[in-house]
Amino acid sequence: MKKLTWLLLLLVVSLGAQTRHGVVFEAEHGNPIAFASVRCGDQLVFTDIDGSFLLQDSRGPIRVSVTGYKDKTVYASQSGSTQIRVYLRALDVGKSQNKANLLIARAISSRKSNDPQQALSSYKFDSYNKLLVTANPDSISGSIDSVFYFKYRDKKIFRKLDSSDYHFKKYISRQHLFLSEKVSRFEFDGEVLKENIKGARMGGFQQPVYELMALKLQSFSVYGEQFEMARVTYNGPLASDAFHDYEYRLQDSLRISGRKVYAIAFFPKKKRGISGLLYLDEKTSGVAQATIRFRGVIDITANYRFDYLFAQNVWFPQITEIIVAKGRYDRPISILGTTLDFEPESNTANQFAGRSLTKKRQKFASDFIYARSATWFSAPEVDVPVEIRHPWVRAEIEDQAVKRDEAYWKSVPKHDSDPRDEQSYRSLDSISGSFGLQWKLRLARRFLYGYIPLGSIDLRFTDIIAYNEYEGLRLGLGGITNEKFSKMVRIDGYGAYGFRDTRIKYSLGTALRLGKFSNSWIGVSYTDDIREIASTQFITDPKKIRIYDGRPFNITTFYSYKSWRGYVESRLIPKTESIWQLEYSHIDPLFDYTFTKDGQELQEYDLATAEVSLQWNPFSEYMQTPMGRIETDRGFPKFAFQYTQAVAGIFDSDLSFGKLDLRVEYEKDFLGGQKTTALLLGGYAYGDVPVTQLYNSTPNNPRSGNVLERIRPGSTNGFETMLFNEFFSSRYFSLQLRQTSQRFEISRSVKPSFGIVTRMAYGDLRHPEQHLGFDYKTLDKGYFESGIEINMIYSGLGLGCYYRYGANSLPQPSDNFSIKVNFKLDLGM
Structure with a gap:
């Protein structure tokens, strides 16, 4: 009996401490309400663009509020279902929009005093960036499924067992699909912000793919006229003409770093575009925190967190993060080159009073893959002398940056560490060596310009065979020496023969490197x-x-x-x-x-x-x-x-x-x-x-x-x-x-x-x-x-x-x- 009592007590505690998911809807039309504030005890979260929220502990009453709607409280006794559904009735939204518009207008007019790139004459800071492609193992069922096909209309025939999700879950539980890190020093001289990369490593590559190291996935500032997210540019939510593109709504007020801030949601006036939350300082109208999201062919979320510098009276970047995941789309979509290739998802959705009648295809393990790039900033030095070399180069990577040993990386302060990180490097390096990825990358780089690397010579395969009406079939051989031959001298040339004009053509040249x-x-x-x-x-x-x-x-x-x-x-x-x-x-x-x-x-x-x-x-x-x-x-x-x-x-x-x-x-x-x-x-x-x-x-x-x-x-x-x-x-x-x-x-x-x-x-x-x-x-x-x-x-x-x-x-x-x-x-x- 005592064992049963303890067992029941443990069950009650575990149920009471579990995370709870919910969705907030309009009571009249059943549409989800984005960026509504959800409070449970000391917890405050905001619904996302689909009206969804996640509470770490839902014991006690849950109060949901958003300006323009009547507040509603859901008690624990009413939230025993697997998903909490909250329906809010609309009120007059005029006051909310008017106040939000006033706050946004103040933020726009005071950009020069709040944007660090305009308010500060110069600064330096260190950064640590982590870019990974991974999935959450807990979101994958990992079951072994039976695959059937219909030989006749009503007769289902067993074909095979599909264990791909099972093996994928085992793989992703041990390591990421892709992982890279870099340590940088940023410098700003009042006009140019430049990144100097001090250390860089990428799983599977002795020499990193520099194009990925320099990939700009989100704007550094949220104050600009344009805002860039995943290589697509939008009108900024604090641009001078932002009211032409966005509607604003005051959501709530809270305290960040001891200062009162207002949470203001913005939505595109047109059907497609970015939306999000801006947390504006009550006194300075500076951005203390921001979440900006695009939901469409892919789901992109950009987050910003800032530290308040009292001496300069400005919010300075602390963390930037962007997460790219699968969205709702009926065709495959590739982003970041071919780093992420999502399978299509077709649905025939019918929404009524917030109750989804959506029919979707089966979700596969690959649907849960996402890319995440997060940068942590530290040691800011403000209003100090800064002299930038080669300002027209946005990023410069030092020669020794790609040669850092394990001792260097152990000395780097890590953020958001994951037990899978080190295993990822070991496994990806092993895979890279087995498949010769480093050589294949070099081959791909040269192949795009018509060359095949063969030792110290890059063979130009466009010289091998060609055809035109005058020469007929043209056969030849040509190439150029590469850095294995010499970093200071190069020799290039070719020879060719046309079978119709019966003539030999050739070229020979040499060059000396000056700088x-x-x-x-x-x-x-x-x-x-x-x-x-x-x-x-x-x-x-x-x-x-x-x-x-x-x-x-x-x-x-x-x-x-x-x-x-x-x-x-x-x-x-x-x-x-x-x-x-x-x-x-x-x-x-x-x-x-x-x-x-x-x-x-x-x-x-x-x-x-x-x-x-x-x-x-x-x-x-x-x-x-x-x-x-x-x-x-x-x-x-x-x-x-x-x-x-x-x-x-x-x-x-x-x-x-x-x-x-x-x-x-x-x-x-x-x-x-x-x-x-x-x-x-x-x-x-x-x-x-x-x-x-x-x-x-x-x-x-x-x-x-x-x-x-x-x-x-x-x-x-x-x-x-x-x-x-x-x-x-x-x-x-x-x-x-x-x-x-x-x-x-x-x-x-x-x-x-x-x-x-x-x-x-x-x-x-x-x-x-x-x-x-x-x-x-x-x-x-x-x-x-x-x-x-x-x-x-x-x-x-x-x-x-x-x-x-x-x-x-x-x-x-x-x-x-x-x-x-x-x-x-x-x-x-």
Whole structure:
């Protein structure tokens, strides 16, 4: 009997101490109420965007209140169900909104005195960041399920046992899926906030993936005009025009660090957007704490906590945190590259009086995976002298940062430690070694630019095989030395043979490194090869490989060139890449062409040119790493400028002319996978410019055959309906716009995306009498084409159908159509 009494007492205590979950609804419509305050004893929590709350101890009365609704108290005797449901009746919300608006207006007007980046002249602080991808083992059932299929409508047939959730729970109970840490020193000089990384390690990698180390998942400040969360930008909740986008509601008042603060909820006026809670200091209107959330294709929560600095009368960052988890979406969604790939969740929801009739697919273990990045700040030094080196580089990682030993990491003050951490490093390192992940990462980096690392040489696989109408099949071999060969000297070159023109082409060059930080090189090279006529090439363009570029298959008109080149390349100018070069070339057009100059006819000619090319990415962010400078955040628009000046009389050069080229690129990605792109190109040439150096607007349509016979490989940014050698210009501009959708899953292997493309171009040709030997037109009446694309239909293959219209359309309607096959390889990078 005594044992039974103790057993019952233990059961009562355990039941009384358990956590309780509840949801708060509107009584009239049954909609959940976000950010309502829930008090139970000394506990105060707020409901999330779905009206849900979690209490650690629900004994005693639970009081739920939110301005604009009548308070309600739920007693313990009424909360014995598995889920507490609370229904509140609406009152007049005018007073709540008016007071909240007044408090927010004060916070907006006092941003300069509350935002540390505006209120403080300078500061320094240390930080510790922990980024992980994991799951809570307690949320996973871990059962072994039976898998059935229906052979007939009413007969269920057993197929197999599915133990994947069971094994996943065992795995995630021991370790995380991904884990990295870094220790940094931040410095702010009144204008620039820079991160200097002192220590960095990443499970499974001897050398961290620097792009992940520099990943900016949330805005540092909550006061900005724009707020960034998971690479998507929103109007800030304290922006100067915030009342245009958000509604505000006073929720409650409480004390943080001994100071009275008001909890104010904000909601987007439009259907989609961010919402959250701002805790505003009663006296200063500064933000003492904040929770900002987006719920949609993915569920993102950003949290901020601040310490009050009495001497400066400002709230200073203490902790920032962002959690990215699966949201409600009926298609797969990938974020952070391919770090998280969530399975789809389809439902047919019907809400009535707060009672969900939602039908969902079975939840799998992978549904509970989430990414979490948390940063703890310490040792702030305020209003001290700060001098920042290389301010245009947002983050700089020291060479020794990736070489820190275990003693260093044991000395680092850890936060939010988890018993799974150390096991994660051991296991991930073991997995990485078994699968050669470090080598695969290096291979992937080089592969994107067309190289395969082989010891001290990176083999350029684009030189191995190619095809065009002039050379036919082209076979070759080329490459460049890497840092294993030398960190100060590089040698690059290639050799190739065309089976149709039976000619050997080759190039050989070498360069000497001038500076590590600026990645400056000085070099010389000699090339004997062919090139498409009237094509514009920005010499600063990284040779990033297109796994498949079909346009060269269709090119028929080339010129041969033999050139000596001396150059200097550098990244010394902030956020730019530049190349300055001198070149002497012998040009021989490989088609019937004569250029006339002052009565003199030239079938071939020599050119001495000086050229400067500049790639400027003012909105991108960069990190300086032991491997060099990398672009960690691709900002748009991007600009490319190039100026070329040919001078006659130098080394017997024949012609004098100048060329000025411009390119502007813009891209915008959306969380659902949609993308908007724009490309503006322009060029201006003056002087005695031969056709080989003019502009052709990148055509990609053969001249012969009907529409089906002209089905050829498509290009990336070419005019698909423009005939080869149809138009030439000495000055022109073109604009291309493309909108692509997210991928639609038709089956496991068929997941196409759809796109709409439109292109236009204008131009003219000065001194057309100088060009003899073939017919051509000009773009003075404009050129227009639009099309529909179905990309990634199967294994990267897709189709596009395009139509030309306007003054330059062709007489036969069928000739205005073009159908192209495209190919895209998604590397997830």
